[in-house]
Amino acid sequence: MTRFLIALLLLMPSIASAQTIQDGFVRPPDVPAYSPPPDAYASGTTPNVIGDGSNARGGTMPVIAVQPADIPSTATGWLATVSCDENVPGACHKITNPAGEEAKFRTVADYSHVNYDDPIRNWGQPGTAHCHMFFGNTNTNAFSTYASMRTRANANANGTPKRAASTIAGGPYNATGYWFPCIIKPNAFGDGKAYAVKVDEIIVYYVENPATLAAAASRLPRGLRYIFGTNMDDPRDTIFKAKIATANAQPSTSGRYAYNGNGFMGWICYNNAKSAVIPSVTGDYHPGFTTSAGADPWGGACTADMWLQAAFNAPACYDGTNLWSPGGYKHLRPRVTDNVATGSIIEGCPNGWFKLPQLTATLWFKHQGFSDYGTWYASSDAMATMAAQAIDPLDPDMRPGESMHTDWMNGWDDTVLTQWQDFCIGLSGGDMHTCDSSLISTTQALVGGYSGVNAPDLTRSPQVVQTPEFNTTARNLMVQLPANPAGPFTTHAGH
Numbered sequence: 282m283t284r285f286l287i288a289l290l291l292l293m294p295s296i297a298s299a300q301t302i303q304d305g306f307v308r309p310p311d312v313p314a315y316s317p318p319p320d321a322y323a324s325g326t327t328p329n330v331i332g333d334g335s336n337a338r339g340g341t342m343p344v345i346a347v348q349p350a351d352i353p354s355t356a357t358g359w360l361a362t363v364s365c366d367e368n369v370p371g372a373c374h375k376i377t378n379p380a381g382e383e384a385k386f387r388t389v390a391d392y393s394h395v396n397y398d399d400p401i402r403n404w405g406q407p408g409t410a411h412c413h414m415f416f417g418n419t420n421t422n423a424f425s426t427y428a429s430m431r432t433r434a435n436a437n438a439n440g441t442p443k444r445a446a447s448t449i450a451g452g453p454y455n456a457t458g459y460w461f462p463c464i465i466k467p468n469a470f471g472d473g474k475a476y477a478v479k480v481d482e483i484i485v486y487y488v489e490n491p492a493t494l495a496a497a498a499s500r501l502p503r504g505l506r507y508i509f510g511t512n513m514d515d516p517r518d519t520i521f522k523a524k525i526a527t528a529n530a531q532p533s534t535s536g537r538y539a540y541n542g543n544g545f546m547g548w549i550c551y552n553n554a555k556s557a558v559i560p561s562v563t564g565d566y567h568p569g570f571t572t573s574a575g576a577d578p579w580g581g582a583c584t585a586d587m588w589l590q591a592a593f594n595a596p597a598c599y600d601g602t603n604l605w606s607p608g609g610y611k612h613l614r615p616r617v618t619d620n621v622a623t624g625s626i627i628e629g630c631p632n633g634w635f636k637l638p639q640l641t642a643t644l645w646f647k648h649q650g651f652s653d654y655g656t657w658y659a660s661s662d663a664m665a666t667m668a669a670q671a672i673d674p675l676d677p678d679m680r681p682g683e684s685m686h687t688d689w690m691n692g693w694d695d696t697v698l699t700q701w702q703d704f705c706i707g708l709s710g711g712d713m714h715t716c717d718s719s720l721i722s723t724t725q726a727l728v729g730g731y732s733g734v735n736a737p738d739l740t741r742s743p744q745v746v747q748t749p750e751f752n753t754t755a756r757n758l759m760v761q762l763p764a765n766p767a768g769p770f771t772t773h774a775g776h
Contacts, residue, residue, distance in 0.1 A: 347604070353696060373722075376713040381491065382492050390417060420437070425458060430692035431694075437453070447692075464646065465477055466759070481647050490639075495706050510593050513686065514608050525617060537621055547568050550579050571681055593643075616629030
């Protein structure tokens with residue numbers, strides 16, 4: 282086995298040599314070379330400007346000139362005709378108090394597949410990433426590009442028989458790929474094999490909260506991809522925190538900016554009805570499945586009929602120039618606290634950067650209490666520990682589940698993407714709405730997110746989240762990890 286691993290490591294540079302390497306990562310072939318823009322914060326009481334400052338949204342993002350061509354959906358049956366009154370509280374409520382309401386588009390998703398691929402960090406290198414669980418696009422793999430995701434979704438949706446293009450509402454209209462580290466339970470059934478715990482429910486939001494922030498937001502460009510949550514190259518955000526310190530060291534700027542986290546909120550326990558939070562020893566959220574001492578963070582109160590949820594907020598600050606960056610994190614950045622601009626639409630981004638609608642995701646898992654989730658860990662934990670200790674040898678090991686992050690790769694049909702961004706988020710300057718149930722207008726909803734509408738691909742009828750089973754000891758709720766002799770070694774080991 283040792284000889285095999287050594288041979289594999291020697292082989293990896295030759296595999297990567299056929300690709301374009303940038304800062305130790307293979308650059309996907311459908312994106313321009315990463316060009317780092319200035320990322321400084323304003324000093325004193327000078328506000329940070331959005332984009333070029335020509336309007337509230339910062340003008341036109343440079344990336345618009347290099348985004349890939351649109352590939353429209355060719356399938357039918359994935360938009361449902363509905364009737365929703367925007368003037369009453371409900372699924373398409375029109376926002377009348379932007380300062381006190383959130384503008385959002387909300388949709389639901391199911392589990393798709395598991396593999397050891399990552400088309401953001403390990404493009405063209407199948408089997409060389411840590412284990413990922415995918416949802417959304419059913420064909421996301423190491424070679425995925427915007428064009429392949431859109432084209433394959435159309436082919437699946439139009440095939441005979443029809444096949445699932447996506448496990449998220451809208452099918453081929455939303456061929457976006459989402460993935461996160463596998464939650465692994467070793468020796469789950471006493472057979473010596475490791476299994477991934479299948480996510481029971483996934484809820485995705487694109488949101489501006491409060492809705493006033495939408496006045497500064499720009500549209501999501503085609504072909505954009507990024508990672509949010511724990512930074513696998515710098516798990517403690519040492520570099521980001523240093524940038525904040527540098528900003529505060531400017532004349533008359535001391536204390537102006539503050540770090541707000543990396544976007545992974547942590548693990549939270551909800552009761553069976555999802556109506557109450559069960560507090561952990563650190564409050565609502567806890568970083569991992571155990572304390573640093575290996576104890577139960579919920580002290581036995583998160584019982585087998587309850588939920589564990591992982592919650593994520595994507596960065597809203599975008600450099601407006603790059604569709605990708607080496608490692609997947611550099612071209613977006615979480616908002617920081619800015620006490621000069623607190624509560625305004627310009628709060629928290631580097632000078633000259635843009636703002637995007639914020640993606641949030643919640644992953645819901647069932648369990649059998651601490652005897653079950655106390656054995657779980659994220660497939661990325663060991664790699665994150667290595668990265669953190671490469672920066673600081675005294676850094677403690679990651680707690681199980683602490684390294685969670687989510688990858689996002691835009692595969693939206695551009696017409697539908699524009700429609701919900703305008704109707705729900707108000708990016709055309711019109712009314713904003715709180716869009717639930719995958720509604721994209723008062724008369725249309727994406728099939729799969731709206732109750733009672735059957736999915737035309739015949740794979741889910743209706744295509745909505747199924748009733749969860751409160752038992753992760755059942756084999757149908759676990760995924761045996763596939764054999765992966767090639768990973769997880771990458772051409773960017775050590776970065």
